[in-house]
Every structure is written in structure tokens, then in C-alpha cells.
Amino acid sequence: MKKSLISIQDFSKEEILHVLETAKEFEKNRVQNILEGKVIACIFFEPSTRTRLSFETAVNRLGAKVIGFSDATNTSVSKGETLKDTIKMVSNYVDMIIMRHPLEGSSRYASEVSSVPVVNAGDGANQHPSQTLLDLYTIMQTQGRLDHLKINMVGDLKYGRTTHSLLQAMSHFSPEFIFTAPEELKMPVEYKDFLNERGIKYTETTSLEEHLDDCDILYMTRVQQERFTDPMEYEKVKDVYRLKASMLENVKPNMKILHPLPRVNEIDQDVDETPYAYYFKQAENGLYVRMSIISCLLGYR
Amino acid sequence: MENINKELKVSALENGTVLDHIPAENVYKALDILGLKGIGNQITIGINLSSKLFGKKGIIKIADRFFQDDELNKLALIAPHATVNIIRNFQVVEKKKLVMPHEITGIAKCMNPKCITNHQPVRTRFTVLEEDGEISLLCHYCEKRSDIKSLF
Numbered sequence: 054m055k056k057s058l059i060s061i062q063d064f065s066k067e068e069i070l071h072v073l074e075t076a077k078e079f080e081k082n083r084v085q086n087i088l089e090g091k092v093i094a095c096i097f098f099e100p101s102t103r104t105r106l107s108f109e110t111a112v113n114r115l116g117a118k119v120i121g122f123s124d125a126t127n128t129s130v131s132k133g134e135t136l137k138d139t140i141k142m143v144s145n146y147v148d149m150i151i152m153r154h155p156l157e158g159s160s161r162y163a164s165e166v167s168s169v170p171v172v173n174a175g176d177g178a179n180q181h182p183s184q185t186l187l188d189l190y191t192i193m194q195t196q197g198r199l200d201h202l203k204i205n206m207v208g209d210l211k212y213g214r215t216t217h218s219l220l221q222a223m224s225h226f227s228p229e230f231i232f233t234a235p236e237e238l239k240m241p242v243e244y245k246d247f248l249n250e251r252g253i254k255y256t257e258t259t260s261l262e263e264h265l266d267d268c269d270i271l272y273m274t275r276v277q278q279e280r281f282t283d284p285m286e287y288e289k290v291k292d293v294y295r296l297k298a299s300m301l302e303n304v305k306p307n308m309k310i311l312h313p314l315p316r317v318n319e320i321d322q323d324v325d326e327t328p329y330a331y332y333f334k335q336a337e338n339g340l341y342v343r344m345s346i347i348s349c350l351l352g353y354r
Numbered sequence: 355m356e357n358i359n360k361e362l363k364v365s366a367l368e369n370g371t372v373l374d375h376i377p378a379e380n381v382y383k384a385l386d387i388l389g390l391k392g393i394g395n396q397i398t399i400g401i402n403l404s405s406k407l408f409g410k411k412g413i414i415k416i417a418d419r420f421f422q423d424d425e426l427n428k429l430a431l432i433a434p435h436a437t438v439n440i441i442r443n444f445q446v447v448e449k450k451k452l453v454m455p456h457e458i459t460g461i462a463k464c465m466n467p468k469c470i471t472n473h474q475p476v477r478t479r480f481t482v483l484e485e486d487g488e489i490s491l492l493c494h495y496c497e498k499r500s501d502i503k504s505l506f
Binding site for chain 2: 178179
């Protein structure tokens with residue numbers, strides 16, 4: 054049966070752990086031509102650097118070939134072709150489709166019309182499951198485990214899809230959460246309901262200083278201008294948190310700072326030199342995790 | 355007097371379906387959900403009839419038409435207390451209550467303006483969520499919740 058990766062909720066705990074274990078293997082040996090002869094489409098209807106390049110690198114390192122586009126303006130989409138027709142056509146050519154699209158739910162729809170597996174590389178503000186899996190991989194790598202960790206999520210918890218998906222995925226592993234956000238960008242009630250139903254503890258605060266010293270993972274996020282409809286609301290909150298090296302004097306020794314990147318000024322450059330900064334390694338892990346996702350979905354691992 | 359009126363209307367149907375206890379304001383929506391607009395059958399509609407239970411109610415009687423349960427159950431979204439009477443040869447041969455469907459397709463619109471279903475010809479699909487008597491719809495595509503007002 055063809056299996057797609059659209060939402061992190063589509064994967065069971067066992068499937069998540071299987072992808073993470075497989076990623077370890079690719080980190081040890083990143084050149085494995087197990088997909089030689091395969092062709093994979095990377096179709097990006099919206100700009101992206103990190104996600105697209107790491108997916109394309111992953112395909113290449115697995116020995117498969119990439120086709121696709123990074124901008125829909127030079128394709129039939131600009132002539133008014135429906136997503137259904139584009140996907141039907143592309144899925145006849147290739148073994149897998151990796152896609153990003155600005156509309157929410159577009160990947161789920163694509164997976165229903167496609168004859169090959171679809172990997173969601175971001176559908177608007179909805180889901181970005183490969184980011185979530187690489188976040189989990191990084192958390193496991195830095196802490197040696199996923200269970201019973203205290204995770205402090207900071208920044209835009211209202212519109213930030215990465216924090217929502219990470220929260221859902223971590224719920225398998227008995228975590229405790231701290232939500233650090235300004236009033237305007239608090240964690241939406243449906244996600245708090247989700248935690249309440251599962252008996253997972255969380256604390257909310259507006260102060261970045263308050264819970265720096267008792268968390269295992271500090272998950273920083275950018276306030277994304279593109280998600281705001283009201284420019285005044287954005288101006289009010291854009292620089293609300295700024296993490297500096299001097300604030301990290303009493304943190305737990307195992308504490309690591311993650312960030313899905315790109316960062317703007319929520320993490321000061323001087324934090325990069327501290328032993329707690331882990332966001333660049335986190336971005337590198339994206340390659341191994343994406344290699345793992347592709348080979349697991351195609352049944353090669 | 356009222357009872358006699360109601361009795362007359364119901365028994366006036368020889369064969370067909372009577373949908374009773376629809377909230378008065380949702381009668382038009384009910385016609386939409388069941389796809390009754392523009393069909394050739396004889397349909398009698400009552401709106402703002404007095405009801406002992408609900409104050410004002412609506413009623414729809416469709417001659418020579420019988421529905422599948424899953425067609426009728428869609429009505430539970432807007433008329434959870436509606437009753438269905440199946441009439442054959444002027445007699446009520448069956449009475450049933452509606453069961454809230456777990457999933458609905460093609461009859462509601464997602465309220466998220468960035469949802470794919472609002473931009474491309476995609477048939478909508480929702481999971482029905484019931485919390486504290488409030489009904490909301492979870493979009494199968496964008497994973498956002500719409501409230502019941504988004505139905506039409």
C-alpha cells in the first residue's frame with residue numbers, strides 16, 4: 054500500500070521511532086545508493102531554501118534523480134491548471150512526489166489524487182512533518198532520549214506550525230511543556246485541549262527569563278511576518294524576545310537551543326558560541342531525517 | 355385545534371417521508387442538505403408551526419420519496435432532534451430518530467480562507483466533533499475547525 058507523509062498525526066509512535074532509528078544509519082553513512090534508478094519530483098509552489106535543498110540533497114545522496122520546479126510561475130499552473138491535473142500528470146512520471154504549496158490541505162488532497170507516495174514539505178500554516186521529525190531526531194540526539202523531557206517553546210505559538218506539530222508528536226513521550234509567548238501569540242486553545250485530554254502538563258508565561266533554567270530543550274521560533282494580516286499587530290510583537298548568551302548562565306548543563314531557522318534577531322549571534330546552541334546541527338540533521346523518510350516510505354528501510 | 359391541523363397535514367401524504375421537529379430557521383438548510391431544491395416531487399413545507407417541545411418548529415413532507423439513513427443523518431447537524439416518519443398507504447409505518455454522522459462530505463464549506471477546498475474544485479470532507487452539545491467540523495484537508503454556521 055502506498056503510504057504518504059502529510060501530517061505528523063499520520064505516523065504512529067512506532068513509525069516515528071523507526072524513521073528516527075533509520076536516520077541514525079544515514080548520519081553514519083550519508084552516501085547510500087539504495088534508490089538508484091528512481092526518479093523523485095520536488096515540486097515547490099512556494100519559495101523555500103532549506104527544505105527544498107535538503108530534500109533534493111537527500112534524493113541525490115540516495116542515488117535517485119530529481120525533477121521538479123522551485124517556482125510555479127514557469128509551469129502550467131500559471132495557465133490555470135488545477136492542482137489535481139498537475140499531480141495526476143507528475144505522479145505518472147515519478148516514484149514519489151515531495152511538495153510544498155501555500156494552500157492548507159493541498160498535500161492531503163494531492164496524496165488522494167496521486168498514484169505514488171506524497172511527502173508534505175509544508176502546506177501553508179498547516180503541517181510540515183519532516184521538520185517535526187528532524188526536531189524529534191535532534192531532541193533524541195542531544196538528550197539521549199525522548200521521554201520525560203521539559204520543553205520550553207518560545208515565540209509565535211499562535212501561527213507557528215512547527216510548535217503545533219512538535220507538541221502533537223512529543224505527546225507520545227510524556228513531556229512537560231512551557232509556552233513562552235506574548236498575549237497576542239499564545240498557544241491556541243485546541244492544542245491546550247489536546248494536552249489536557251492526554252493529561253500532559255503545561256505552563257504558560259510571557260517572560261523569556263522565567264523558565265530558561267529548568268528546561269531541557271529551548272525551542273525558539275521566529276515571529277513570521279507572512280502569517281500576520283494586520284501589520285500593526287506584527288510591529289507590536291516582532292522583537293518581543295531576544296535570547297542573549299548572558300541569559301544562559303544558570304541553565305541546565307544538558308540544555309540545548311533549537312530553532313527551525315531562519316532566525317532574525319530572536320537569538321543573538323553571541324549565543325552561537327555557547328555549548329547550548331544546536332540549531333545549525335539541527336538543520337544538518339534535516340538531511341538524514343529526510344533521507345530516512347524517503348527510503349522508509351518507498352519501502353527500502 | 356393545532357393538533358388537528360398537524361394530523362391533517364401528516365396523513366394527507368399517501369406515500370413518502372415526513373421530517374418533523376426541524377428548527378424553524380433551518381428548514382431551508384434542510385432542503386439544501388437533502389438536495390430537494392428543484393426536484394419534481396410534491397413537497398409541503400411548514401415553518402413556524404407551534405410545537406409543545408420546541409416552541410416554533412418546521413416540517414417537510416416529501417411525497418413518493420424515501421431516503422437512505424446516511425442521507426437523512428446529515429440533517430442531524432442542523433436538526434439533531436428531528437424525527438422521520440415513513441408513510442405508506444396513509445399510514446406511518448416507521449418512525450426514526452437521526453444519528454449524528456461521524457463524517458460528512460460535500461455539504462459544508464471550510465471557514466479557513468487558505469484551505470485548498472476554497473480555491474480548487476475539491477469536495478469538502480469533515481469529521482463531526484461534538485463537545486458539550488456544541489457541534490463543530492474538523493476539515494479533513496486543512497485540519498482546522500469550522501463551526502456549524504459555516505454549513506451554507
